[in-house]
Amino acid sequence: MKCIVLAGGRGDRLWPLSRKNYPKQFISLDGSHSIFQDTIARNMAYCDEFVVVTNREYQFIVENQLKAFQGLTWRLVLEEEARKTTAAILLACLEFPLSELIFIVPSDHLIQGEAYKDAINEAGVLAREGNLVTFGMPVRTADTRYGYICCDGNQVEKFVEKPDRQQAQKYLQDSRYLINSGLFLFRNGDFLQEVRLHSPEIIGACERAFEDKLIEKGKHIFYRREVLEQIPAQAIEETVFEETARCMVVKAGFAWQDVGSLEDLGEEGLISEKDSRQAQYNCDNTLIINRGSRSIVVANQLEDITIVNTDDAVYVGKKGASESLKDLRRENPALQSYFDMGQVIYKPWGTYEILSAARQYVVRKVMLTQGRTIYAHKHARRTEHWIIVSGRARIMLAGVEKEYGSNDSMEIPENTVHQISNIGDVPLVFMEISTGEEVMERDLISVESRDLNEAELGYRTEPFVKMQPAFKDYLWGGTKLKEHYGKHCDYDSIAESWELSAHEAGQSIVASGRYKGRLFADYLSKIGRENCGWKCQSIERFPILVKLIDAKENLSVQVHPDDDYALSRENEYGKNEMWYVLEHEEGAGIYCGFKQDMTREQVQEALTDGSILSLLNWIPVEDGKAYYIPAGTVHAIGKGVVVCEIQQSSNCTYRLYDYDRTDRYGNRRQLHVEKALEVMDYHRYELPQFQDETVVKDTYTCRILSRCKYFECASYQIHGTAELPAYSDSFSSLVCVKGSGTLYKQDEKMQFSVGDSFFVPCSGEKIRAEGDCELILTHI
Numbered sequence: 001m002k003c004i005v006l007a008g009g010r011g012d013r014l015w016p017l018s019r020k021n022y023p024k025q026f027i028s029l030d031g032s033h034s035i036f037q038d039t040i041a042r043n044m045a046y047c048d049e050f051v052v053v054t055n056r057e058y059q060f061i062v063e064n065q066l067k068a069f070q071g072l073t074w075r076l077v078l079e080e081e082a083r084k085t086t087a088a089i090l091l092a093c094l095e096f097p098l099s100e101l102i103f104i105v106p107s108d109h110l111i112q113g114e115a116y117k118d119a120i121n122e123a124g125v126l127a128r129e130g131n132l133v134t135f136g137m138p139v140r141t142a143d144t145r146y147g148y149i150c151c152d153g154n155q156v157e158k159f160v161e162k163p164d165r166q167q168a169q170k171y172l173q174d175s176r177y178l179i180n181s182g183l184f185l186f187r188n189g190d191f192l193q194e195v196r197l198h199s200p201e202i203i204g205a206c207e208r209a210f211e212d213k214l215i216e217k218g219k220h221i222f223y224r225r226e227v228l229e230q231i232p233a234q235a236i237e238e239t240v241f242e243e244t245a246r247c248m249v250v251k252a253g254f255a256w257q258d259v260g261s262l263e264d265l266g267e268e269g270l271i272s273e274k275d276s277r278q279a280q281y282n283c284d285n286t287l288i289i290n291r292g293s294r295s296i297v298v299a300n301q302l303e304d305i306t307i308v309n310t311d312d313a314v315y316v317g318k319k320g321a322s323e324s325l326k327d328l329r330r331e332n333p334a335l336q337s338y339f340d341m342g343q344v345i346y347k348p349w350g351t352y353e354i355l356s357a358a359r360q361y362v363v364r365k366v367m368l369t370q371g372r373t374i375y376a377h378k379h380a381r382r383t384e385h386w387i388i389v390s391g392r393a394r395i396m397l398a399g400v401e402k403e404y405g406s407n408d409s410m411e412i413p414e415n416t417v418h419q420i421s422n423i424g425d426v427p428l429v430f431m432e433i434s435t436g437e438e439v440m441e442r443d444l445i446s447v448e449s450r451d452l453n454e455a456e457l458g459y460r461t462e463p464f465v466k467m468q469p470a471f472k473d474y475l476w477g478g479t480k481l482k483e484h485y486g487k488h489c490d491y492d493s494i495a496e497s498w499e500l501s502a503h504e505a506g507q508s509i510v511a512s513g514r515y516k517g518r519l520f521a522d523y524l525s526k527i528g529r530e531n532c533g534w535k536c537q538s539i540e541r542f543p544i545l546v547k548l549i550d551a552k553e554n555l556s557v558q559v560h561p562d563d564d565y566a567l568s569r570e571n572e573y574g575k576n577e578m579w580y581v582l583e584h585e586e587g588a589g590i591y592c593g594f595k596q597d598m599t600r601e602q603v604q605e606a607l608t609d610g611s612i613l614s615l616l617n618w619i620p621v622e623d624g625k626a627y628y629i630p631a632g633t634v635h636a637i638g639k640g641v642v643v644c645e646i647q648q649s650s651n652c653t654y655r656l657y658d659y660d661r662t663d664r665y666g667n668r669r670q671l672h673v674e675k676a677l678e679v680m681d682y683h684r685y686e687l688p689q690f691q692d693e694t695v696v697k698d699t700y701t702c703r704i705l706s707r708c709k710y711f712e713c714a715s716y717q718i719h720g721t722a723e724l725p726a727y728s729d730s731f732s733s734l735v736c737v738k739g740s741g742t743l744y745k746q747d748e749k750m751q752f753s754v755g756d757s758f759f760v761p762c763s764g765e766k767i768r769a770e771g772d773c774e775l776i777l778t779h780i
């Protein structure tokens with residue numbers, strides 16, 4: 001199950017604890033972890049991947065807070081402008097296959113109790129039956145801040161918007177009503193189909209926006225303001241839940257609270273004030289929250305008062321009056337910066353906090369996250385003095401690099417280039433005192449630099465890592481990848497498993513070692529280009545994609561463009577591909593290329609009268625044989641074939657014909673006839689005969705399956721031990737397609753069985769494979 005975490009809320013109603021640049025989901029109530037982190041921790045047992053939807057402004061806060069979780073698989077959907085829950089949810093859902101179970105969770109709710117697990121299990125069962133499931137909370141007070149759900153058992157009768165007090169009183173008395181928690185669980189396809197039915201214009205707008213998304217750092221999905229503005233800003237309830245007949249509710253037995261105001265914090269001891277320095281004398285119903293680091297708070301004979309103290313702002317208000325903070329802000333624009341920002345400033349590399357500032361000095365506490373670097377720069381008019389408090393640093397000062405630890409200090413004179421990296425396993429904290437005639441933030445001259453790679457940080461790159469694939473549930477898929485290749489997945493059928501993929505349409509995940517849980521592109525950026533070999537010119541555009549494909553039904557008749565066309569029109573690589581047949585049903589085969597020279601008109605005609613297949617070569621397949629399909633060749637994998645596919649990393653398929661079939665929701669897949677007609681090769685096609693190069697040794701046989709400009713691929717049938725070649729100019733990919741065994745390299749040892757995949761960074765050192773198995777080895 002995938003978890004979509006909604007974390008874009010501005011939530012500044014808890015001011016001054018929360019600010020516009022630090023909304024309430026990121027604050028900590030107990031001083032140890034934030035409400036957002038609590039949300040992630042609570043759902044880790046149920047979800048294998050997290051997509052956090054948030055505002056671009058909060059990217060660094062989210063990234064830093066997610067660092068607390070080892071092995072967590074996550075990425076961000078970053079919005080330049082918030083567009084309410086419909087856009088946030090739909091844009092995240094469009095990332096996943098239709099068969100995926102999706103759990104939507106707001107990040108600013110407090111939830112407790114064992115019953116959470118029971119509620120998720122119950123909702124999972126209902127969602128698998130095709131329902132869109134909501135979670136309803138028992139009504140305890142006549143609260144006007146929430147929407148309500150009227151229900152009959154699990155059946156939702158209707159959703160009701162935030163009521164007035166009188167209505168809320170009625171709901172409190174009526175056992176059919178529950179509070180809408182904003183948690184939802186559903187099968188992606190069922191949800192998208194209901195949106196298509198009830199708000200077709202909105203899903204259309206989201207699908208268009210999806211085409212315009214940008215990918216950052218290989219994993220984050222960024223939506224620009226102009227793109228988002230095309231999507232109506234609407235709550236998801238209005239878009240689909242108020243309309244659909246397929247909505248069910250699970251009545252929650254767990255404790256739930258949406259912390260909406262400062263007063264809520266006082267209730268049930270939500271906020272831990274054990275250590276706070278405060279005293280009350282003859283006070284009644286008075287709440288003091290003291291987060292100031294240097295002051296105490298004393299309340300003398302107060303009644304019904306809330307006091308919140310922080311280092312730069314103090315709030316004193318009548319209980320229940322915090323709602324008017326909004327108006328107060330509006331009436332005091334001159335104080336805006338206090339409302340918007342706290343003392344802590346969030347940067348891509350960590351945070352800093354201004355402790356004291358005057359014209360001639362600034363004192364800062366700087367926290368640099370593990371593995372991060374404050375890039376090289378210099379200052380024209382200030383000298384900096386650094387004292388390391390904790391952690392380990394590598395500092396480059398005037399071209400000289402040295403390592404430092406706690407209690408070390410140094411002076412950075414004016415006009416001296418310096419750079420600092422955290423090379424330890426914990427945050428690096430140092431105090432910085434800047435002095436000069438006039439110390440100004442904008443006095444900073446950047447010098448070109450980059451993040452340190454693994455080796456520079458002192459890590460040894462692991463000799464290989466196991467991969468976990470991304471799954472695709474295209475309508476022609478079957479169950480053989482589960483049954484014969486050990487693939488575990490919640491889908492009824494799997495069409496493809498993307499074993500080694502850094503492609504945005506489905507990334508595989510590192511499943512072993514120090515970077516376990518990371519998306520493959522993220523892992524690549526960590527180990528650095530050097531580890532992919534010099535032939536891999538760009539890790540941002542990783543060159544190959546390795547898949548397993550199970551065609552239970554015929555695939556569409558299709559063609560792929562070449563590099564020229566795809567790079568200029570689609571911002572993708574072209575797609576040359578090779579299929580290595582793993583198994584086939586009797587009589588199964590592939591369609592590949594035209595039987596004779598064709599004209600564009602003849603092809604068009606054949607598409608109209610449905611005879612296109614009869615124009616193509618039909619090639620019965622054999623197990624253990626490789627078929628190379630150059631870009632431009634019209635082709636279709638026929639039903640009953642299972643292949644391991646090695647291809648350029650591209651998702652660019654132009655469908656010509658899809659047998660007029662529909663998916664389980666009654667939708668036809670998109671065809672791309674015009675583009676296909678533009679890129680196809682109309683000539684008669686003859687299957688090129690690739691001369692197997694076979695090397696037979698005592699304990700293994702090596703066969704070269706294909707050699708092309710884009711990759712070289714070989715099969716190793718091993719009965720005992722084999723030394724696999726090492727490539728110092730390229731990474732390699734290994735897939736076990738038969739049997740089982742063990743891999744050894746340096747001090748690493750890992751067992752594998754059929755269906756397992758590995759990524760091997762480039763190195764001059766050979767891998768040893770032992771077992772009774774067949775491995776497919778690919779390199780560029």
Ligand SMILES: O=P(O)(O)OC[C@H]1O[C@@H](O)[C@@H](O)[C@@H](O)[C@@H]1O
Binds near residue numbers: 547555558647
């Ligand atoms: O368009 P459909 O029918 O789903 O087929 C798409 C699939 O086609 C195959 O020939 C390969 O190119 C796969 O990499 C691709 O994913």
